[in-house]
Amino acid sequence: MKKELNRLQAVLQKNGVDTTRLPVHVAIIMDGNGRWAERRGLPRAYGHRKGVERLCDITRMSSDIGIKVLTLYAFSTENWKRPFEEIDCLMDLLVEFLRKKTEELHENGVIIRTLGNCSQLPGRAQDELELSIDKTRQNTGMILNLALNYGGRSEIVASVKKICSGVMEGSIRLEDIDEMKFSDHLYTGGLPDPDVVIRTGGEYRLSNFLLYQAAYSEMIFAKPLWPDFDENEYAKALKEFQNRKRKYGAI
Numbered sequence: 001m002k003k004e005l006n007r008l009q010a011v012l013q014k015n016g017v018d019t020t021r022l023p024v025h026v027a028i029i030m031d032g033n034g035r036w037a038e039r040r041g042l043p044r045a046y047g048h049r050k051g052v053e054r055l056c057d058i059t060r061m062s063s064d065i066g067i068k069v070l071t072l073y074a075f076s077t078e079n080w081k082r083p084f085e086e087i088d089c090l091m092d093l094l095v096e097f098l099r100k101k102t103e104e105l106h107e108n109g110v111i112i113r114t115l116g117n118c119s120q121l122p123g124r125a126q127d128e129l130e131l132s133i134d135k136t137r138q139n140t141g142m143i144l145n146l147a148l149n150y151g152g153r154s155e156i157v158a159s160v161k162k163i164c165s166g167v168m169e170g171s172i173r174l175e176d177i178d179e180m181k182f183s184d185h186l187y188t189g190g191l192p193d194p195d196v197v198i199r200t201g202g203e204y205r206l207s208n209f210l211l212y213q214a215a216y217s218e219m220i221f222a223k224p225l226w227p228d229f230d231e232n233e234y235a236k237a238l239k240e241f242q243n244r245k246r247k248y249g250a251i
């Protein structure tokens with residue numbers, strides 16, 4: 001563990017990252033698995049499998065260096081438009097990932113959570129998620145949010161509905177609704193907003209990710225495709241974040 005931490009510290013140091021000023025909440029749009037595979041003449045599923053390997057590395061590194069919340073966009077509400085075989089492959093990879101990695105994440109104190117409407121995921125994915133969430137619930141380390149069947153707009157609509165029903169049944173007063181109250185009803189309720197949203201794969205879009213929460217997040221668009229986004233690329237993104245001057249609308 002100590003050796004591993006020294007190795008990661010060296011990666012951060014090499015990239016000039018100040019370990020005392022790391023972001024609290026990092027959110028990542030893991031884009032580029034398909035292209036990574038296609039460029040090699042391989043099936044897209046192969047790219048997703050490589051993508052899971054990077055997911056494991058980046059999660060491990062985040063937890064080891066002291067990131068408090070890591071939110072990963074693993075399956076969007078729009079991803080249902082993909083061919084059935086690809087969706088099935090992503091769900092299989094999710095199940096495999098949870099089966100193989102929950103124990104290790106648990107040992108590292110990671111708390112596994114989800115963002116999104118997981119009741120629409122296949123039963124096998126729901127069952128495995130439930131086991132992983134239950135097992136890691138009491139941990140005190142990094143929160144790993146897996147955004148699954150997640151869409152920012154539908155999250156906002158769901159929050160509006162929850163608040164409206166609270167008002168109708170009298171548990172919420174109209175005059176008490178403010179930005180804080182509203183965000184408490186989002187899937188991320190109680191968590192700090194992301195300090196930084198990283199998107200890999202060279203595209204410059206938010207793609208319905210954390211629309212409300214990312215209001216003041218620093219956006220980092222990294223060229224490498226997700227399967228190529230290794231610890232060194234992550235350190236570079238963290239350095240870029242530290243170079244930004246966050247003003248929150250002030251001067």
Ligand code: FPP
Nearest residue numbers: 030031032033034035051052074093094097
């Ligand atoms: C985008 O690549 C990636 C996704 C659809 C989600 C990310 C999924 C993983 C990292 C693997 C599965 C996740 C878990 C939690 C096991 P893309 O296919 O859109 O890439 P492209 O833009 O090159 O086509």
